[in-house]
Amino acid sequence: MTDSTTQVMADAQENQAPQTKGLMKVIMASSVGTLIEWYDFYIYGAMATTIAKQFFPQDNPTAAFLAALATFAAGFVVRPFGALVFGRIGDLIGRKYTFLLTLLLMGGSTFAIGLVPGYATIGMWAPVLILALRFVQGLALGGEYGGAATYVAEHSPSGRRGYFTSFIQTTATLGFFLSLGVILTTRQTLGVEAFNDWGWRIPFIVSIFLIAVSVYIRMRMAESPLFAKIKKEGKVSNNPLKESFAKKGNLKMVLLALFAAVMGQGVVWYTGQFYAQTFIERTLSVEFEQVRYLLCIAILAATPFFLVFGAWSDKIGRKTIMLGGMLLAILTYRPIYKAMYSLGDPKAKTEVAERSALASAVAVNATGDSTITTTTIKGFSDGSSMKTVKKETILADKSKPAPKAETTKTFWLSASGFWMMVFFVFIQIVYVTMVYGPIAAFLVELFPTRIRYTSMSLPYHIGNGIFGGLTPFIATRLFDASKTTENPSGDPYVGLWYPILIASVCFIIGLLYLPSKRDENVLD
Amino acid sequence: MDALKRLSGFLWIALGAIAIYLMAAQAATEIAAAIKNNKAVLDTKMFWYIIIPIFTPIMLGLCLFGWYAWKGEYDRIEN
Numbered sequence: 001m002t003d004s005t006t007q008v009m010a011d012a013q014e015n016q017a018p019q020t021k022g023l024m025k026v027i028m029a030s031s032v033g034t035l036i037e038w039y040d041f042y043i044y045g046a047m048a049t050t051i052a053k054q055f056f057p058q059d060n061p062t063a064a065f066l067a068a069l070a071t072f073a074a075g076f077v078v079r080p081f082g083a084l085v086f087g088r089i090g091d092l093i094g095r096k097y098t099f100l101l102t103l104l105l106m107g108g109s110t111f112a113i114g115l116v117p118g119y120a121t122i123g124m125w126a127p128v129l130i131l132a133l134r135f136v137q138g139l140a141l142g143g144e145y146g147g148a149a150t151y152v153a154e155h156s157p158s159g160r161r162g163y164f165t166s167f168i169q170t171t172a173t174l175g176f177f178l179s180l181g182v183i184l185t186t187r188q189t190l191g192v193e194a195f196n197d198w199g200w201r202i203p204f205i206v207s208i209f210l211i212a213v214s215v216y217i218r219m220r221m222a223e224s225p226l227f228a229k230i231k232k233e234g235k236v237s238n239n240p241l242k243e244s245f246a247k248k249g250n251l252k253m254v255l256l257a258l259f260a261a262v263m264g265q266g267v268v269w270y271t272g273q274f275y276a277q278t279f280i281e282r283t284l285s286v287e288f289e290q291v292r293y294l295l296c297i298a299i300l301a302a303t304p305f306f307l308v309f310g311a312w313s314d315k316i317g318r319k320t321i322m323l324g325g326m327l328l329a330i331l332t333y334r335p336i337y338k339a340m341y342s343l344g345d346p347k348a349k350t351e352v353a354e355r356s357a358l359a360s361a362v363a364v365n366a367t368g369d370s371t372i373t374t375t376t377i378k379g380f381s382d383g384s385s386m387k388t389v390k391k392e393t394i395l396a397d398k399s400k401p402a403p404k405a406e407t408t409k410t411f412w413l414s415a416s417g418f419w420m421m422v423f424f425v426f427i428q429i430v431y432v433t434m435v436y437g438p439i440a441a442f443l444v445e446l447f448p449t450r451i452r453y454t455s456m457s458l459p460y461h462i463g464n465g466i467f468g469g470l471t472p473f474i475a476t477r478l479f480d481a482s483k484t485t486e487n488p489s490g491d492p493y494v495g496l497w498y499p500i501l502i503a504s505v506c507f508i509i510g511l512l513y514l515p516s517k518r519d520e521n522v523l524d
Numbered sequence: 525m526d527a528l529k530r531l532s533g534f535l536w537i538a539l540g541a542i543a544i545y546l547m548a549a550q551a552a553t554e555i556a557a558a559i560k561n562n563k564a565v566l567d568t569k570m571f572w573y574i575i576i577p578i579f580t581p582i583m584l585g586l587c588l589f590g591w592y593a594w595k596g597e598y599d600r601i602e603n
Contacts, residue, residue, distance in 0.1 A: 252597050255589040512529055513598045
């Protein structure tokens, strides 16, 4: 350690009390911007099904859904490239201006998604434009997180870095929460029909106001003190990409961060928050608003644990908590999802005849085609209910092939079932807080100031964007592939093997290779 | 512990290589089956065209990680 570094550390310790007050301002200013970026990014995923109907050919609902998920995945896959582009800029010119730029890009592209006309209006241009804007969103997010985490960590006193950076860690979950809240409020205010028709655009358009506030706050922030110091001393890296990934000493730490920590963290995070939603909504067909309410409650209840585990990691080390979260996820995912399935499985319930009904209606259009709509409502003894709507079209022209009947199912959980489902999602999000709460501090401590932004951003976004972000996509694919003629409903738990396998490999690598030290020096 | 770290380096190299092979084999099988049955051809191709180019370099990274582990690069990492 150099003399000047020792002096900076001594100054930091001496001024810790007044710094803490100022630090909370830094954290809040950084966190608000990062939260809004996550909000922008997640409103797309939270409305994947609605967006699929607007922007993708609707002949095949699964194809439309997969196309939307692919776009969602595209947003994730480009994140590592954003990490490289903006990480490099952040290590060359500074943290502050880089994450201002990412904020503007994110806000602009989100606003633009809200304005793109649908497939019915401009044809193939609609999905193409959406895909392009989604790419810009992914790039911007790839540059944002590393900047915010680095910025806060470089302001934090030693011994409390886990706690202070955990505020940044809450932003991803709170951004998701905010997106669900805005969607629910808009849907309830406008009604389902207007929301599906045009109201879904409002959460995207609202983003521009949130971004304006956040840019104003960030403009008033100063540069990170550690970066300002190395810049003043002329120690800024000339080529952060080369230094990060072409030098063995640093590359091996990038690989360690990815395979021993972030890879497992990514799948645990996206299983808890996103695959859980996909599972409840698509596999169990639980009603749209019930799903979002239960997710909101579980997220809100679990979010304080980010701070708990972040602070605890300052005392017992990052490794123990992160690997503990991974192990719990590996061991309990299947029992948790089996319990969730039983809450929404009509076959496991007793039907009550008085609460059940059957209705049928026939409508004939101008061309003589008739549509028979059969609605079946089943009430169950535990208070849950299910509505099945089957639409069959009989064509007047018998020479044409009859279209395939459409069946939609909607399941309403009972009151106790709803709270049990909240509990199971809550448990999964607590795992998320264990693996994710300490990880910003862990990554920041692994790399030197001059290349920190670049070096920590890439493994973070490969782990989260690719391993994590593709979780719902891969798990849904595995579920669909498990549907056979012998078992047309498929294996509902098969999708879990992906996160379980990835988290298991990561857990073993982390256990073997990660150091157990609890408070690394970030002052180079 | 260092010996275990080094030895398991082989495991990560093998795991990376096997993952690449299995992905390619599975992709070939599924795409061929989809074309033969004329069922979900676009979906199947799209899935594998996304997965293979993304995960192949990452699995090569796992092989490199294994190589470094075998060479003792992660011994006494605290230092």
